[in-house]
Structure formats: structure tokens, C-alpha cells
Amino acid sequence: MSDAAAAGPAARRRVVADSLGVGVATGAYGVSFGALGTTSGLDVLQTCVLSLLAFTGASQFAFIGVVAAGGAPVTGAVTSVLLGSRNLFYGLSIASVLRLRGVRRALGAHLVIDESTAVALAQRDPALGRLGFWWTGTSVFVLWNLSTLLGALAGTAIGDPRAYGLDAAVGAAFLGLLWPRLDGPLPRLVALCGAAVAAGLVPVTPAGLPIIGGGAVAVAVGLLVGARR
Amino acid sequence: MGIVLTCVGCYVLKVAGLSVPDRVLEHATTQRAVSLIPVGLLGALVAVQVLADGPRLAVDARLAGLGVAAVLLALRVPFLPMVVAAALTAALLRL
Numbered sequence: 001m002s003d004a005a006a007a008g009p010a011a012r013r014r015v016v017a018d019s020l021g022v023g024v025a026t027g028a029y030g031v032s033f034g035a036l037g038t039t040s041g042l043d044v045l046q047t048c049v050l051s052l053l054a055f056t057g058a059s060q061f062a063f064i065g066v067v068a069a070g071g072a073p074v075t076g077a078v079t080s081v082l083l084g085s086r087n088l089f090y091g092l093s094i095a096s097v098l099r100l101r102g103v104r105r106a107l108g109a110h111l112v113i114d115e116s117t118a119v120a121l122a123q124r125d126p127a128l129g130r131l132g133f134w135w136t137g138t139s140v141f142v143l144w145n146l147s148t149l150l151g152a153l154a155g156t157a158i159g160d161p162r163a164y165g166l167d168a169a170v171g172a173a174f175l176g177l178l179w180p181r182l183d184g185p186l187p188r189l190v191a192l193c194g195a196a197v198a199a200g201l202v203p204v205t206p207a208g209l210p211i212i213g214g215g216a217v218a219v220a221v222g223l224l225v226g227a228r229r
Numbered sequence: 230m231g232i233v234l235t236c237v238g239c240y241v242l243k244v245a246g247l248s249v250p251d252r253v254l255e256h257a258t259t260q261r262a263v264s265l266i267p268v269g270l271l272g273a274l275v276a277v278q279v280l281a282d283g284p285r286l287a288v289d290a291r292l293a294g295l296g297v298a299a300v301l302l303a304l305r306v307p308f309l310p311m312v313v314a315a316a317l318t319a320a321l322l323r324l
Contacts, residue, residue, distance in 0.1 A: 028308075029309060032308075042232075053236035053240070054232075054236045062274055063231065063235050065278055069278070072231070073230055073232070074231050074234065075231075077231040077234035077235045079270065080238070081238035084238065084242050084243075085242055086264075086267055087242050088242045088249075089246060090243075091242075091246015092249065094247075095247045105244070106244065109244040112247065162319075162323065163320060164316060165294055165316035165317060167319070168290060168316055169294070169316035170278050171275055171278040172298035172311060172312045173312050174274045175271075175298050175299060176311055176312065178267075178275060186265075187268045190265050190268045190272065191268050191271065192272060194268070194269035195273060195276035197273070198274075198277050199276040199286060202280065202281045207281075207283075210277050211273045211274055212270075214277075215269040215273045218265070218270075219262055219265045219269045222268070223261060226265075
């Protein structure tokens with residue numbers, strides 16, 4: 001398929017429309033992140049800084065989850081960066097499509113997230129892949145940050161977050177992020193293992209550590225079981 | 230401090246992915262570990278968020294909220310309404 005034929009105006013419009021759709025849908029979660037951030041004890045500025053500069057949803061939710069559970073901020077950061085490690089591999093898989101250098105690489109790197117990678121890799125033509133990456137990354141970035149601010153302001157207006165069930169909302173948000181990854185017996189086993197070990201560690205270790213411990217044991221079990229197949 | 234670490238760490242990972250030569254991370258075990266890390270951590274995060282009450286384990290309205298979330302996810306309800314329904318469930322049970 002030649003570049004010119006594949007990247008015609010119709011194909012380009014379709015990619016831009018898909019990208020904006022993903023941007024709107026993903027951006028909307030930002031409201032829940034913002035609200036949960038300020039009800040977890042962060043202020044509006046801290047919550048918005050996470051969305052602006054960390055800009056990777058699951059990691060941001062992990063940070064506020066650990067901090068809300070009483071964990072040290074550094075423990076939150078470690079959990080969050082571990083979850084962000086998948087972006088390293090996203091970058092690897094789309095580097096050859098994007099072919100970025102210098103300032104454009106520095107800017108583009110910030111937009112390497114689940115959604116932009118998925119849209120870029122879904123295109124057969126690299127030119128459309130680049131188009132999808134930039135449109136998805138930029139639209140998610142703009143909407144995610146606007147909605148974080150809205151949610152953060154709404155969160156500060158709420159009294160006791162438990163009265164609104166917001167502590168349950170955080171658990172539901174994690175489950176929602178986990179769900180699409182449970183596409184086989186191995187990931188299901190790993191997720192259950194992580195949950196069981198983490199719950200078992202809660203009474204015996206400081207806050208925050210059960211998450212890292214559960215995650216580590218689960219990945220080790222997953223590698224052992226996976227290697228035997 | 231934790232926020233700065235999070236922001237810097239997450240960005241460094243993204244830049245590294247675009248900059249590192251493919252060979253370094255081609256190893257099959259590394260690839261598998263990286264696909265499993267989010268699954269293991271998210272499983273742990275769900276459990277701690279729903280069951281931990283300080284240093285104790287507690288079964289309360291949060292677990293009911295999670296049950297509702299799981300049913301809605303199985304029915305392919307989108308993220309935001311699913312989260313709101315889980316929160317409402319817990320809030321109503323606490324009235």
C-alpha cells in the first residue's frame with residue numbers, strides 16, 4: 001500500500017475523528033482523577049501537576065491510592081513509576097513509526113500513553129500512525145487536564161468523601177483499568193495473586209508496601225507459570 | 230517530593246522508550262514481565278483500596294461497590310458511569 005494512496009484525505013479524516021473520540025472518552029476520566037485526588041488529601045495544584053507532568057492515568061491513580069491509604073509519598077512514587085514502566089515499551093514499539101529527534105522527541109515522549117500508542121499502532125500506514133499519535137496524544141492531554149481541574153475543584157467542595165462513596169470509586173477505577181488486561185488465564189491468575197498477597201500484607205507491613213509486594217510476587221508467579229508453558 | 234519523583238520517573242520512562250535501541254529490551258522474559266507488571270500492581274491496588282482500613286482488613290460498603298463495578302464492566306458499561314455507580318452503591322449502603 002503506497003503512502004499517498006493510504007493517507008488520502010478520507011483516511012486522514014477518519015484517523016483524526018477516531019483520535020478525537022478516544023480523546024473525549026479518555027479525557028472524561030480526568031474528572032474522576034481530579035475529584036479523587038483532592039479527596040485523597042492532595043490540593044488542587046498538586047492534583048493538576050500530576051495530570052500535567054506525570055500524564056499517565058493508571059500511575060496517577062496509583063499515586064493517590066497509596067497516599068490516600070496512608071502510605072509515604074515516596075512509596076506512592078515507586079508504585080506509580082513501576083506502573084508507568086509500560087510506557088517504556090510503548091515508546092519502543094512506536095519509535096520506528098514516529099521517528100522523532102531532538103525537541104520533537106522530547107515533546108512526543110510526553111504523549112506516549114496507552115491511548116496514543118494504541119491508535120498509532122492500529123494504522124497500517126506509518127503516516128497515518130503518526131497522525132493518530134499526535135491527534136490522540138494532544139486531545140487526551142488537553143481534555144485530561146481540563147477535566148482534572150474541574151474534578152479537583154469539585155472534590156474540594158465535598159465534605160467527607162466516604163459519604164459519597166468516593167473510596168469505593170477508587171477501587172472501581174483500578175478495576176476498570178485492570179479489566180481490559182484480563183484477557184487470558186495468566187493475567188487473571190497474576191491479578192488474583194497480586195490482590196491476595198497485597199491483602200495478606202496489609203496487617204503486617206506499613207501502608208503502600210502491600211501494593212508493591214503484591215505486585216512483585218504476582219509478576220514472579222506469572223513469569224514462573226508462563227515459562228512452564 | 231513524591232509528586233516530583235512520580236513526574237520525573239514517568240517522563241524518563243517515556244523518553245527512554247523512544248530513545249533506547251530495540252535490542253536492549255527484546256528479551257522475551259523482559260517483555261513478559263512488563264506486560265504482567267500493570268496486571269499484578271492493579272490487582273494489588275484493587276485489593277488494598279477495597280479491603281484495607283488502616284492496618285486492618287475490613288469488609289464494608291466498598292466491596293459492594295466493587296461488585297457492582299465488576300458486573301457493569303462485564304456488561305461493557307463505560308468507565309465513568311461504572312465508577313459513579315460504584316460510588317453511589319457504597320454511598321447508599323452507608324446512609
